[in-house]
Amino acid sequence: MATDTLDLLKDCQLSVKQVNPRQYVANIPQLSALEVWFQRPKDIVRKLLSGDLDLGIVGLDTASEYGQGSEDLIVVHEALEYGDCRLSLAIPKYGIFENINSIRDLAQMPQWTEEKPLRVATGFTYLGPKFLKENGLEHVSFSTADGALEAAPAMGIADAILDLVSSGITLKENNLKEIEGGVVLESQAVLLASRKSLLQRKGALDTTHEILERLEAHLRAVGQFTVTANIRGSSAQEVAERVLSQPSLSGLQGPTVSPVFCKRDGKVVADYYAIVICVPKNFLYKSVQQLRAIGGSGVLVSPLTYIFDEETPRWNNLLKELGL
Numbered sequence: 001m002a003t004d005t006l007d008l009l010k011d012c013q014l015s016v017k018q019v020n021p022r023q024y025v026a027n028i029p030q031l032s033a034l035e036v037w038f039q040r041p042k043d044i045v046r047k048l049l050s051g052d053l054d055l056g057i058v059g060l061d062t063a064s065e066y067g068q069g070s071e072d073l074i075v076v077h078e079a080l081e082y083g084d085c086r087l088s089l090a091i092p093k094y095g096i097f098e099n100i101n102s103i104r105d106l107a108q109m110p111q112w113t114e115e116k117p118l119r120v121a122t123g124f125t126y127l128g129p130k131f132l133k134e135n136g137l138e139h140v141s142f143s144t145a146d147g148a149l150e151a152a153p154a155m156g157i158a159d160a161i162l163d164l165v166s167s168g169i170t171l172k173e174n175n176l177k178e179i180e181g182g183v184v185l186e187s188q189a190v191l192l193a194s195r196k197s198l199l200q201r202k203g204a205l206d207t208t209h210e211i212l213e214r215l216e217a218h219l220r221a222v223g224q225f226t227v228t229a230n231i232r233g234s235s236a237q238e239v240a241e242r243v244l245s246q247p248s249l250s251g252l253q254g255p256t257v258s259p260v261f262c263k264r265d266g267k268v269v270a271d272y273y274a275i276v277i278c279v280p281k282n283f284l285y286k287s288v289q290q291l292r293a294i295g296g297s298g299v300l301v302s303p304l305t306y307i308f309d310e311e312t313p314r315w316n317n318l319l320k321e322l323g324l
């Protein structure tokens with residue numbers, strides 16, 4: 001996730017300057033009051049809790065596992081849109097599990113007793129037991145490892161595993177399957193803060209505000225295109241009405257309509273109007289079709305870099321969360 005994090009910050013014009021890759025401290029020239037430290041994900045959460053870090057970027061899975069519901073940990077941005085994965089329970093496809101397809105089926109298997117519990121291998125020793133208990137699995141024992149958990153059932157070390165799944169390829173290659181109701185949480189990269197830092201450390205809240213604004217402006221923009229087109233019409237009002245009659249053309253705040261002037265018979269007239277709208281990327285083709293349907297021509301599509309709103313909803317949520 002480190003590379004994706006650096007790429008995201010760069011896209012927000014917050015380039016992290018690291019002297020060399022073996023140095024764990026760096027800076028961001030645009031944010032002079034900030035110091036960047038490269039740490040293992042779990043250590044980032046631990047150091048937020050101990051007060052050694054003010055802000056951190058990790059997966060929600062790591063935040064939940066090592067944050068353990070602490071009141072001092074605040075999720076400032078819950079969807080940085082990378083590091084997508086889920087924490088999920090998986091069992092072998094074969095043997096006694098062949099017809100087990102849900103966590104209910106698993107809980108109802110007669111095999112699990114106090115003497116011979118369901119053996120689960122997981123690195124998530126806080127979330128794992130909590131989840132299985134909440135799902136009615138009484139007789140469970142846990143073992144832990146730092147990686148390659150998918151090997152545990154075939155090695156005879158465990159009956160099930162609880163680990164991160166993204167494409168599902170690792171599970172498939174190891175003859176394992178996920179089951180209905182077995183997802184503990186959906187995860188992606190999040191921006192975390194220490195509540196104490198934001199309330200007590202001078203400048204921490206201002207810096208968080210700036211980072212949050214840049215992240216939101218960038219992430220809002222990546223899903224959109226700016227579309228401009230020329231439309232023949234009798235007035236801006238009439239063109240706007242035609243544009244707004246189409247479901248995919250309303251844009252962020254309705255269309256901008258400007259007259260396109262030309263000189264005819266010595267007079268300056270406007271027969272055409274230029275419209276500018278923002279369009280979600282997945283609606284692009286539909287929007288182009290709708291523009292054509294209302295007489296649009298010369299459709300230009302450009303990427304959007306930032307969308308700065310008046311104020312970001314997440315900033316207001318953060319202030320509320322902090323009681324400010």
Ligand SMILES: Nc1ncnc2c1ncn2[C@@H]1O[C@H](COP(=O)(O)OP(=O)(O)OP(=O)(O)O)[C@@H](O)[C@H]1O
Nearest residue numbers: 001040041042059060061062083084085164166187
């Ligand atoms: N296969 C995956 N696809 C997408 N995201 C993943 C995947 N595996 C892990 N992640 C996300 O990346 C985060 C970091 O995982 P990763 O295993 O890369 O950390 P690490 O640097 O190896 O740390 P550690 O050594 O503590 O395991 C996870 O917490 C999770 O949010």
Ligand SMILES: O=P(O)(O)OC[C@H]1O[C@H](OP(=O)(O)OP(=O)(O)O)[C@H](O)[C@@H]1O
Nearest residue numbers: 147148163164165166167168169170171
């Ligand atoms: O569903 P997939 O796309 O196959 O990805 C899932 C795998 O990715 C993670 O492992 P990682 O590569 O981080 O190795 P590790 O378990 O040794 O940390 C996770 O622990 C799974 O093993």
Ligand SMILES: [Mg+2]
Nearest residue numbers: 146147148164
């Ligand atoms: Mg890992």
